[in-house]
Amino acid sequence: MNSDYDIIVIGGGPAGSTFARIAASEGQEVLVIDKRKEIGVPVRCGEGLGAREIIKQDLDIPRSAISADIRGAKVVGPDGQEIEWAEEGVTDGWVLERKVFDKWLCELAIDKGAEVRTYTRAIDLIKEEGKIAGVKVAQWGKDEHEIRAPLVVSAEGMEAKIAKKAGFNTVHRLYDVDTCYQYEMKHYDHDNLIELYFGNSLAPRGYVWIFPKADRRANVGIGIGGDLANADKHGIPGADPKVLLDRFIENHEQLKNSSTLDDFGGVISVGAPINEFVKDNFIVVGTAAKQVDPIHGGGIALAMEAGVLAANTALKAKEKGYTKESLLEYEEIWKQTAGKTVAKRLLLRKVMEKLTDDDLNHIFNNINHKELETIMSGNFAGPVAKVVAGRPQLLKVLSALTA
Amino acid sequence: MIKIRHEGCILCAGCASVCPVGALELVGNKIEYYPEKCIKCGTCVKVCPASVIRLEK
Numbered sequence: 001m002n003s004d005y006d007i008i009v010i011g012g013g014p015a016g017s018t019f020a021r022i023a024a025s026e027g028q029e030v031l032v033i034d035k036r037k038e039i040g041v042p043v044r045c046g047e048g049l050g051a052r053e054i055i056k057q058d059l060d061i062p063r064s065a066i067s068a069d070i071r072g073a074k075v076v077g078p079d080g081q082e083i084e085w086a087e088e089g090v091t092d093g094w095v096l097e098r099k100v101f102d103k104w105l106c107e108l109a110i111d112k113g114a115e116v117r118t119y120t121r122a123i124d125l126i127k128e129e130g131k132i133a134g135v136k137v138a139q140w141g142k143d144e145h146e147i148r149a150p151l152v153v154s155a156e157g158m159e160a161k162i163a164k165k166a167g168f169n170t171v172h173r174l175y176d177v178d179t180c181y182q183y184e185m186k187h188y189d190h191d192n193l194i195e196l197y198f199g200n201s202l203a204p205r206g207y208v209w210i211f212p213k214a215d216r217r218a219n220v221g222i223g224i225g226g227d228l229a230n231a232d233k234h235g236i237p238g239a240d241p242k243v244l245l246d247r248f249i250e251n252h253e254q255l256k257n258s259s260t261l262d263d264f265g266g267v268i269s270v271g272a273p274i275n276e277f278v279k280d281n282f283i284v285v286g287t288a289a290k291q292v293d294p295i296h297g298g299g300i301a302l303a304m305e306a307g308v309l310a311a312n313t314a315l316k317a318k319e320k321g322y323t324k325e326s327l328l329e330y331e332e333i334w335k336q337t338a339g340k341t342v343a344k345r346l347l348l349r350k351v352m353e354k355l356t357d358d359d360l361n362h363i364f365n366n367i368n369h370k371e372l373e374t375i376m377s378g379n380f381a382g383p384v385a386k387v388v389a390g391r392p393q394l395l396k397v398l399s400a401l402t403a
Numbered sequence: 404m405i406k407i408r409h410e411g412c413i414l415c416a417g418c419a420s421v422c423p424v425g426a427l428e429l430v431g432n433k434i435e436y437y438p439e440k441c442i443k444c445g446t447c448v449k450v451c452p453a454s455v456i457r458l459e460k
């Protein structure tokens with residue numbers, strides 16, 4: 001086969017750029033294509049990132065990509081109960097400027113030798129003798145042509161059209177997504193904490209967030225269960241995320257007087273990852289593989305972690321012709337590491353969505369930040385015992401966590 | 404058929420990520436709709452956070 005590159009990466013987000021950086025730094029000829037006109041735009045994200053996650057990669061995020069330093073979180077229950085969890089070295093993080101962050105990550109890949117082409121959309125897979133051999137692309141909305149490489153990496157994000165064409169189950173069920181609306185607002189004076197508000201009437205099967213940014217700005221957003229979304233359309237009952245968000249803002253002491261700078265939104269994967277991440281000559285990485293935290297909807301850290309893992313596997317798999325077998329290491333390690341955390345968060349999500357506001361109030365009244373930390377580390381037994389002691393009827397729902 | 408009110412669209416492509424048949428796609432700065440693929444299931448209508456998609460008879 002005559003190849004133009006060793007590897008074609010579809011998508012220049014955190015997963016694709018990370019993969020490309022690692023592969024290019026080891027001398028692979030890597031092409032990253034992105035259908036967007038500009039890397040990092042439009043932003044479809046709350047922009048939060050935990051510091052613990054990125055330190056593993058030994059990357060020094062430039063100050064220009066960080067909007068605000070975060071100390072921790074304030075979690076608020078339906079009756080307004082607040083649990084503040086801020087612990088140095090554990091809950092530190094940032095609210096990013098995603099446009100700057102994504103471009104920086106992509107530039108790192110270019111610095112290592114990767115080539116990047118924007119406004120270049122993958123239309124289809126090329127197959128030769130039944131094997132994936134590259135992609136057909138359209139550049140600037142026209143100029144259709146073929147680009148060949150023995151390995152194609154889907155870092156396509158939520159849409160993941162090419163991964164779907166390759167046979168992966170990348171379509172999302174409504175139950176497995178949150179539909180989100182977000183404003184960037186000003187002014188918002190904050191305490192360097194991200195704020196999360198829970199309640200079934202506030203945000204059914206989701207939450208409202210306030211992520212503080214620089215210059216007295218904040219991302220104020222809502223995510224609700226996709227299967228519960230959107231009322232008054234063809235008699236389908238449900239809730240409109242924007243209407244709920246506007247209601248939250250109207251009732252918020254500070255935000256009701258603030259202006260909006262940007263309207264954005266998106267749909268977040270909060271279900272299980274796809275079953276398989278690799279096949280012959282093809283890898284799926286990041287949100288395209290549904291590698292997203294089902295509790296908070298964060299995808300950046302998982303995408304970057306998987307990008308490193310997949311690239312390291314691909315480097316070794318080159319001499320074996322990128323067979324499925326030679327690429328499996330990435331999938332196996334992921335399932336033994338990040339996959340375990342994601343599975344526990346998914347279990348927690350599925351239990352939480354069964355709770356009424358009375359249940360949530362009881363829980364918020366009976367746990368503190370230490371127990372919140374225990375829960376987020378995946379150790380449910382202690383907090384469950386404490387909560388159930390005062391509200392035995394919760395045992396039935398919460399026992400799923402300790403089974 | 405679905406109808407997209409493009410002026411209100413925030414280009415999140417959420418509709419495309421839930422469409423079971425690939426009838427929606429973000430191309431450049433616009434959501435493209437391929438009616439020949441559409442099965443009128445209404446999934447995109449429900450998921451759209453900006454409520455700009457309608458199902459038409």
